[in-house]
Amino acid sequence: AQKVTQAQTEISVVEKEDVTLDCVYETRDTTYYLFWYKQPPSGELVFLIRRNSFDEQNEISGRYSWNFQKSTSSFNFTITASQVVDSAVYFCALSDSGGYNKLIFGAGTRLAVHP
């Protein structure tokens, strides 16, 4: 069965620090997708990235970067030079390729960035 583990429940950093959010997944599928979402205090879910299982290239988008390693079943997310506006809950998710493509979410990591 598919599973997503975010072992870090809460992380607290000071502004301008770099921070890495860990995500480990389990799946028997050879084709799958991984996602990261941000949920700020307002509650909406903001899509950050989608990565398919055949693309192991790291991705960088501004201060955000993602490290996908199939060998360790990990899809970690790094924020460089964190800012207060980065404070949110971050969810890693895995798509289920079993027909309906539902998303399976990790428990989330609450990031607090202090000035």
Added chain:
Amino acid sequence: SAVISQKPSRDICQRGTSLTIQCQVDSQVTMMFWYRQQPGQSLTLIATANQGSEATYESGFVIDKFPISRPNLTFSTLTVSNMSPEDSSIYLCSVDKADYGYTFGSGTRLTVV
């Protein structure tokens, strides 16, 4: 990416009553997904709604408690029936739009008193 209009954004309801949540998408989509996020928790899929057929429910969720309608390719409703305080959660609808990933509605914050 798709734009989803979800309403109501929040509601406070009496136990034993029902609430219907609506999601309108700005483009046609095959499947719509309904999630529940209990306080301080992650998101859990309630059901998948395909136009023209009955919704597919996940383990632990039943149609009598969470009836879903999907009358066309841009609209769906989720009803939370016979509510109890344990139903207090954020309910979100979602669609999958290819390379844009899964887009979510803004959520409905439900409090049952």
